[in-house]
Amino acid sequence: MKRWSHRFRKVIADVLDLPQDVTLEMPRITMIGQIQMYIENHRGVLQFNEKELRLLLTRGQLLIRGENLVIQAILPEEVLVAGKISDVQYIDEDLD
Amino acid sequence: MYDKFMEWWQGYLVLEINGKQLERLVNLAVGQGLTIWSIQKKGPDKGQLSILLDDFYRLRPLLRKTDCRVRILRRGGLPFFTVSMKKRIGFVAGIMIFLIGLYAFSGMIWTVEVVGNEEIEEARVLELAEQLGIERGSFKFKVPPPEDVQQYLLQEMDRASWIGFRIEGTRAIIQVVEKVVPEEQKDLNPRHLIAKKRATIHEIFVEQGRPRVKVHDMVNPGDILVSGIIGNEQNYDMIPAKGKIMGEVWYETEVSVPLTMKPVQYTGESHRNDYLLIGSYAVKINGYDEISFDQYETETERKYLHVRDFRIPLGWKTEVLKETRNQQIKMSEEEAVRLGIKMARQDVLSRVKDGRIKKEKVLRKQLDNDKVYMKIHFAVIEEISKEKPILDPNPFEKNETENDG
Numbered sequence: 001m002k003r004w005s006h007r008f009r010k011v012i013a014d015v016l017d018l019p020q021d022v023t024l025e026m027p028r029i030t031m032i033g034q035i036q037m038y039i040e041n042h043r044g045v046l047q048f049n050e051k052e053l054r055l056l057l058t059r060g061q062l063l064i065r066g067e068n069l070v071i072q073a074i075l076p077e078e079v080l081v082a083g084k085i086s087d088v089q090y091i092d093e094d095l096d
Numbered sequence: 097m098y099d100k101f102m103e104w105w106q107g108y109l110v111l112e113i114n115g116k117q118l119e120r121l122v123n124l125a126v127g128q129g130l131t132i133w134s135i136q137k138k139g140p141d142k143g144q145l146s147i148l149l150d151d152f153y154r155l156r157p158l159l160r161k162t163d164c165r166v167r168i169l170r171r172g173g174l175p176f177f178t179v180s181m182k183k184r185i186g187f188v189a190g191i192m193i194f195l196i197g198l199y200a201f202s203g204m205i206w207t208v209e210v211v212g213n214e215e216i217e218e219a220r221v222l223e224l225a226e227q228l229g230i231e232r233g234s235f236k237f238k239v240p241p242p243e244d245v246q247q248y249l250l251q252e253m254d255r256a257s258w259i260g261f262r263i264e265g266t267r268a269i270i271q272v273v274e275k276v277v278p279e280e281q282k283d284l285n286p287r288h289l290i291a292k293k294r295a296t297i298h299e300i301f302v303e304q305g306r307p308r309v310k311v312h313d314m315v316n317p318g319d320i321l322v323s324g325i326i327g328n329e330q331n332y333d334m335i336p337a338k339g340k341i342m343g344e345v346w347y348e349t350e351v352s353v354p355l356t357m358k359p360v361q362y363t364g365e366s367h368r369n370d371y372l373l374i375g376s377y378a379v380k381i382n383g384y385d386e387i388s389f390d391q392y393e394t395e396t397e398r399k400y401l402h403v404r405d406f407r408i409p410l411g412w413k414t415e416v417l418k419e420t421r422n423q424q425i426k427m428s429e430e431e432a433v434r435l436g437i438k439m440a441r442q443d444v445l446s447r448v449k450d451g452r453i454k455k456e457k458v459l460r461k462q463l464d465n466d467k468v469y470m471k472i473h474f475a476v477i478e479e480i481s482k483e484k485p486i487l488d489p490n491p492f493e494k495n496e497t498e499n500d501g
Binding site: 044045046048049050057069070071073074076 | 118
């Protein structure tokens with residue numbers, strides 16, 4: 001059922017040429033060099049310390065590694081991370 | 097920017113969180129719509145975050161749920177600032193008094209200016225303005241609207257055709273436009289027009305009166321040109337004669353023109369000295385460098401400081417020395433004659449009012465002593481009439497005899 005709805009959304013997004021983050025609930029990530037990162041459409045903080053921030057996404061997780069990480073601002077669906085980011089990694093649902 | 101201001105306005109706390117479930121606490125807090133920011137992990141079981149003061153009380157139950165303990169590290173923002181300011185009440189009061197004073201004084205009128213008046217006295221305008229409450233020290237908001245001011249002032253001053261009123265900062269400006277009153281026509285007394293110069297009549301134009309001369313007549317000074325008495329002996333009237341009588345008057349002018357002239361000519365080189373004036377002393381400030389020329393003319397300019405009309409004995413003098421050059425201009429006799437005639441014309445025309453040269457003739461020309469002497473005759477057309485009041489109440493007979501004689 002979930003697969004179906006996902007496929008349907010994808011088709012709609014392709015046909016109407018909509019940004020995928022709106023329709024597919026995927027994260028939209030904006031990075032300013034290494035120092036700042038802005039993530040929209042996250043689903044919560046899984047793990048946080050100065051070296052690592054693990055965010056829950058609609059599908060899978062997002063793992064951000066770096067040094068002196070600080071969550072500068074956080075809202076239910078948005079998060080602004082600052083520090084020295086070295087690594088951004090997607091972790092698939094299936095592997096989890 | 098807005099967020100930062102809101103944080104400051106509402107007040108915020110920087111908290112130290114002791115507990116293993118910082119992430120869960122953050123998720124719960126965000127889920128409940130609490131505003132938190134600057135989240136940091138300080139150690140394995142230690143974190144730090146900032147929170148709005150109002151949201152702190154809503155954080156309490158979440159802390160219990162996630163088994164965290166909290167310690168307040170710092171308080172910031174306006175609510176805490178006011179608390180600390182209460183301890184320095186005098187300082188705050190000073191600031192407030194200053195601000196209130198600044199506001200109050202900038203809401204006052206400090207000067208009333210009257211612009212554009214020539215005939216109407218400024219004092220009168222100011223007096224009228226005062227009646228409306230426009231004077232030094234009155235509050236701007238108490239001043240009636242400009243239309244009312246305009247109307248009132250216009251009503252009170254007959255000689256003004258328009259009044260403008262505006263406030264610029266702390267100045268009230270009253271602009272006056274005065275009526276241009278047409279010159280009053282003088283009630284003329286009966287009079288003749290008489291000749292003021294020996295002349296030949298060239299043109300006659302009579303508005304009122306009886307002309308007594310014809311074109312080409314010769315007249316002597318004092319001759320009646322236009323009579324102010326009209327009618328015949330039995331039935332006459334006296335009126336002011338009016339008209340324009342143009343006559344041809346002869347003038348002789350002598351001029352002498354030197355053939356060599358030495359006009360002053362500037363070379364363009366100049367030297368500037370600046371002096372500071374203190375009382376009656378002048379202290380040279382600038383211009384000690386060597387002057388590279390020895391023939392010059394000096395232009396001096398003095399400026400003093402003024403406080404209103406009072407002159408402070410402190411000023412500045414600027415001296416500009418302009419180098420001059422001796423120059424000789426040698427003219428031919430022909431040129432000198434031309435120049436002489438030109439000078440003579442100007443001389444003649446300066447002696448008559450509203451005239452023009454009809455004819456000119458060089459009577460005598462003589463070259464002597466490096467100078468050209470000339471005697472030039474001019475025939476000038478000019479206004480020759482002059483008014484003469486009729487004083488005799490019964491002048492007819494007398495006039496006739498005078499005319500005959």
